Amino acid sequence: MTNHVSLTINGVNVKAPEGATILEAAQSAGIYIPTLCYCPGLTSEGTCRICLVKVENKKKLHPACRTPVKEGMKVITDDAEIEQVRRVTLELILSDHDFNCLLCPKSGTCRLQALVNRIGFDEQRLNRLNRVAKDLPIDTSNPFFDFNPNKCIQCGICIRTCREIVGVHAIDMAYRGYDLKVSTFGDKPFKESVCVSCGECVERCPVAALIPRKIEYPTREVKTTCAYCGVGCGLYLGVRGNTIVKVRGDSENPVNRGELCIRGRFGYKFVHSPDRLSSPLVRAYDPLERVAHGIDETVKPGKALTAPLVKREGKFVEVNWEQAIKYVASTLVHYKGDHFAAISSAKCTNEENYLFQKFVRAVMETNNIDHCARL
Amino acid sequence: MTNAISEIGETGCVFVIGSHTAAAHPIIGRQINRAVRNGAKLIVADPREIALCRMADIWLRHRSGTDVALLNAMARVIIEEKHLNTSFMKERCEGFEAFEVAVMASDLSLAEKVTGVPAEKIAEAARMYASVSSATILYAMGITQHSHGTDNVKAVANLALLTGHIGNPSTGVNPLRGQNNVQGACDMGALPDVLPGYQKVQDPEIRKQFEKAWGCRLNRSPGLTLTEIFEAAHSGKVKALYIMGENPAVTEADTSFIEEAISHLELLVVQDIFLTETAQLADVVLPAASFAEKDGTFTNTERRVQRVRKAIEPVGNSRPDWMIICDIAQNMGAKGFDFDSPEQIMEEIRTLTPIYGGITYERIDKVGLQWPCPDTEHPGTPYLYPERFTTPSGRGQFSPISYTPPAEMTSHEYPLILTTRRSMFHYHSTLSRKVAELNDLRGEEQVEINPVDAAALEIEDGETVKVISRRGAVQAKAKISRITPPGVVSMTFHYPETRTNVLTHAALDPIAKIPEFKVCAVKIEREIEYGAEYLGWGTGKD
Ligand code: SF4
Ligand code: SF4
Ligand code: SF4
Ligand code: FES
Numbered sequence: 017m018t019n020h021v022s023l024t025i026n027g028v029n030v031k032a033p034e035g036a037t038i039l040e041a042a043q044s045a046g047i048y049i050p051t052l053c054y055c056p057g058l059t060s061e062g063t064c065r066i067c068l069v070k071v072e073n074k075k076k077l078h079p080a081c082r083t084p085v086k087e088g089m090k091v092i093t094d095d096a097e098i099e100q101v102r103r104v105t106l107e108l109i110l111s112d113h114d115f116n117c118l119l120c121p122k123s124g125t126c127r128l129q130a131l132v133n134r135i136g137f138d139e140q141r142l143n144r145l146n147r148v149a150k151d152l153p154i155d156t157s158n159p160f161f162d163f164n165p166n167k168c169i170q171c172g173i174c175i176r177t178c179r180e181i182v183g184v185h186a187i188d189m190a191y192r193g194y195d196l197k198v199s200t201f202g203d204k205p206f207k208e209s210v211c212v213s214c215g216e217c218v219e220r221c222p223v224a225a226l227i228p229r230k231i232e233y234p235t236r237e238v239k240t241t242c243a244y245c246g247v248g249c250g251l252y253l254g255v256r257g258n259t260i261v262k263v264r265g266d267s268e269n270p271v272n273r274g275e276l277c278i279r280g281r282f283g284y285k286f287v288h289s290p291d292r293l294s295s296p297l298v299r300a301y302d303p304l305e306r307v308a309h310g311i312d313e314t315v316k317p318g319k320a321l322t323a324p325l326v327k328r329e330g331k332f333v334e335v336n337w338e339q340a341i342k343y344v345a346s347t348l349v350h351y352k353g354d355h356f357a358a359i360s361s362a363k364c365t366n367e368e369n370y371l372f373q374k375f376v377r378a379v380m381e382t383n384n385i386d387h388c389a390r391l
Numbered sequence: 392m393t394n395a396i397s398e399i400g401e402t403g404c405v406f407v408i409g410s411h412t413a414a415a416h417p418i419i420g421r422q423i424n425r426a427v428r429n430g431a432k433l434i435v436a437d438p439r440e441i442a443l444c445r446m447a448d449i450w451l452r453h454r455s456g457t458d459v460a461l462l463n464a465m466a467r468v469i470i471e472e473k474h475l476n477t478s479f480m481k482e483r484c485e486g487f488e489a490f491e492v493a494v495m496a497s498d499l500s501l502a503e504k505v506t507g508v509p510a511e512k513i514a515e516a517a518r519m520y521a522s523v524s525s526a527t528i529l530y531a532m533g534i535t536q537h538s539h540g541t542d543n544v545k546a547v548a549n550l551a552l553l554t555g556h557i558g559n560p561s562t563g564v565n566p567l568r569g570q571n572n573v574q575g576a577c578d579m580g581a582l583p584d585v586l587p588g589y590q591k592v593q594d595p596e597i598r599k600q601f602e603k604a605w606g607c608r609l610n611r612s613p614g615l616t617l618t619e620i621f622e623a624a625h626s627g628k629v630k631a632l633y634i635m636g637e638n639p640a641v642t643e644a645d646t647s648f649i650e651e652a653i654s655h656l657e658l659l660v661v662q663d664i665f666l667t668e669t670a671q672l673a674d675v676v677l678p679a680a681s682f683a684e685k686d687g688t689f690t691n692t693e694r695r696v697q698r699v700r701k702a703i704e705p706v707g708n709s710r711p712d713w714m715i716i717c718d719i720a721q722n723m724g725a726k727g728f729d730f731d732s733p734e735q736i737m738e739e740i741r742t743l744t745p746i747y748g749g750i751t752y753e754r755i756d757k758v759g760l761q762w763p764c765p766d767t768e769h770p771g772t773p774y775l776y777p778e779r780f781t782t783p784s785g786r787g788q789f790s791p792i793s794y795t796p797p798a799e800m801t802s803h804e805y806p807l808i809l810t811t812r813r814s815m816f817h818y819h820s821t822l823s824r825k826v827a828e829l830n831d832l833r834g835e836e837q838v839e840i841n842p843v844d845a846a847a848l849e850i851e852d853g854e855t856v857k858v859i860s861r862r863g864a865v866q867a868k869a870k871i872s873r874i875t876p877p878g879v880v881s882m883t884f885h886y887p888e889t890r891t892n893v894l895t896h897a898a899l900d901p902i903a904k905i906p907e908f909k910v911c912a913v914k915i916e917r918e919i920e921y922g923a924e925y926l927g928w929g930t931g932k933d
Contacts, residue, residue: 183423212413239698240683244571245416245570258704260702282826284683292664292681293664294706297675297676298676341719346722347658349723351657356631357624358632358634361637363570364576365575368713370579370736372581373581375719376633378605378725379725381610383612383614386581386583
């Protein structure tokens with residue numbers, strides 16, 4: 017059993033497990049403390065100083081995200097002095113930020129923007145502080161996301177994500193002072209680094225510094241399971257019209273707890289590939305038969321598959337579903353028994369595998385069924 | 392898997408053998424990362440310097456195909472140094488005597504010679520694995536894709552039995568299954584010898600049950616396995632083949648044989664979402680809908696049955712696989728295929744498959760359930776074998792096995808070993824290759840070769856080379872890298888343009904019938920371009 021300690025936050029009595037931080041205690045009690053570099057699930061580094069709070073009998077202000085609770089502690093999260101300090105801290109962050117918010121893709125979901133709205137700033141002081149916004153090149157080497165260092169607030173969340181969650185350690189802080197920036201090893205473009213393009217850092221970046229290449233907002237989300245590997249991560253497909261535009265991890269799923277790998281996050285695009293089969297195809301054997309079957313020859317090689325096809329004379333012709341089903345059914349009748357074999361799929365659902373083996377065993381009267389991957 | 396994925400993070404020791412986890416199962420790779428951050432020991436046994444090696448306490452770089460020698464040597468150390476869990480062995484296992492004899496037959500110095508791993512390192516790994524209170528072994532295709540894959544799996548199990556590292560949370564033997572629903576395909580009886588729920592086709596009682604439910608007579612003899620199917624097709628015994636959602640013309644070993652076999656067929660029906668290499672050889676191609684266009688369930692590697700939900704309408708004129716099967720069956724006059732939804736199918740599965748007895752769409756709506764789940768009150772089973780094993784006696788069986796070399800050894804002519812691997816960026820051959828951005832990251836096959844071999848063959852990084860085995864030849868770009876040890880080259884099989892499996896060896900494991908993807912003998916030749924310098928008026932270099 018973990019022991020609990022009691023403390024007061026803004027005069028309210030709060031109980032928290034031993035070892036918890038002031039921030040966690042406040043959050044569980046429903047008390048808001050502004051944060052920026054804090055990210056649940058990662059170690060706190062306490063670099064941004066936005067979450068500073070007062071602890072009674074202590075001279076300095078303490079970062080709530082790093083200060084552990086103690087028995088009898090008296091914490092103040094908000095007063096004029098704290099407000100003032102937070103404001104100045106925020107102004108320093110803003111001083112070299114390119115805040116062309118209207119044109120920024122993060123506008124509306126940006127955590128910096130939200131803080132500015134909440135804490136506010138002193139325009140005169142900000143103007144005095146204002147340095148020129150950085151004008152560093154944007155790294156667009158990765159096909160899935162861009163890195164715009166000019167918007168980066170050096171919170172370090174991406175670095176901790178990559179190190180602690182993904183275990184890749186592709187990025188770190190490089191250079192010093194004003195030149196401090198997030199960088200891959202040797203400051204190479206992302207594509208040439210050891211980055212595995214999982215997108216976890218992009219997911220957590222509070223601003224538009226690490227940002228998906230193409231942002232489309234889905235109109236609805238459908239909870240489902242990743243179709244790539246046997247881990248079976250839970251995910252939400254974001255759909256707009258009849259198109260999938262975004263995937264996010266399902267934090268409720270005990271397997272991946274919201275995380276995804278590159279294939280799960282970005283690999284869904286095969287669904288909308290122009291190469292999809294769009295009609296049943298039959299192979300054309302001879303022209304007479306073709307006329308007899310009323311089949312029109314319209315398929316060019318390499319065409320997308322979205323309808324059943326039958327192949328003829330080395331060429332495929334499109335047929336409609338009724339023709340295709342009838343053709344297969346009437347032909348298979350002649351192969352009942354051990355002349356027939358079937359290969360099922362480790363990509364299809366349980367229901368489909370069940371049905372397929374039932375078909376093979378009950379209708380085709382054979383046990384010749386297997387699937388491709390034997391592990 | 393005997394354990395849940397989330398249990399890996401809590402274990403005291405992770406032993407990874409034959410699994411490039413970070414690439415093949417990235418999210419499980421992160422669990423290993425979590426375990427190590429929580430203080431777990433990590434032992435990695437792999438010929439290649441995979442990403443995990445950097446984190447590992449011990450990295451055993453054994454030669455490809457010598458897993459049994461390595462695992463037996465570890466068992467010997469555990470026995471000799473008395474790290475055994477004797478009470479576990481007494482209460483729950485049998486067959487130790489014969490096993491002990493087999494293991495003691497070869498000593499550590501021999502193992503060192505065979506595996507190339509220093510004896511002291513083997514012993515150290517054995518001690519590390521045996522001395523913790525909870526330990527989990529993770530393995531994947533690196534263990535099973537060998538002509539003696541079943542032996543490998545048994546050798547892994549022996550270690551767990553010796554130390555009692557099985558049947559508890561975070562403690563067990565965990566094969567990581569490759570494709571998203573390979574577990575489910577097996578559970579559902581897409582296997583030649585078992586009906587759904589691993590119920591033997593040969594058992595008349597079981598057959599009777601299914602015959603009653605399905606209203607038909609069932610064939611009593613087990614069918615052909617995948618590789619046997621193609622052999623039978625080649626010899627004309629199998630005349631019609633129906634392939635749903637697989638691409639054996641690229642993913643199977645020795646693909647030229649497969650293509651020849653297909654050409655002998657009278658009828659090939661392929662049902663897929665793309666016009667795959669296999670579909671191009673078909674007589675009839677039926678366009679199927681993708682996972683985003685249908686309802687159903689997948690079962691992951693930890694036996695968790697989870698929902699798949701329809702997000703969009705089928706693309707083009709495609710249809711979900713289950714509808715197509717129903718249509719064909721009904722058109723042939725068959726009864727029992729008039730389903731309106733996958734949920735109805737699951738209701739039927741439930742009544743015939745005891746391990747799925749308690750799985751309903753309602754219960755798995757949010758998080759899924761891990762089988763065995765016999766009834767609708769059962770909470771599912773996160774880890775297996777807490778009290779007994781599924782052997783007839785309920786006891787864990789020690790298997791006396793000894794090392795046999797891979798079916799194909801290197802020779803003077805074919806001096807290098809080729810092992811196949813997976814890339815993080817792609818999966819098998821079809822789906823991910825249709826994503827332009829993924830191709831942008833890794834667009835072509837690369838054959839990894841150690842600098843030592845590259846220097847001997849005068850191969851430069853990025854140059855196109857020919858990889859030749861006794862069965863065929865393919866071209867690929869050379870990537871000089873220390874990841875692969877000297878004497879070994881490695882390739883993936885994601886690229887139909889470079890049919891790696893033309894090279895691989897179809898020698899089968901006698902029991903599991905898995906082809907030997909992981910080891911085959913090859914040679915590498917340069918594609919010599921008679922450029923300017925050869926003709927004498929070139930660059931001035933000599
Ligand atoms: S995408 Fe993934 S691997 Fe790449 S830097 Fe971000 S967290 Fe690290
Ligand atoms: S890129 Fe984003 S997450 Fe990383 S340090 Fe900059 S602002 Fe923070
Ligand atoms: S997100 Fe990645 S690890 Fe998870 S199931 Fe999909 S492919 Fe596997
Ligand atoms: S959130 Fe606490 S220091 Fe940044």
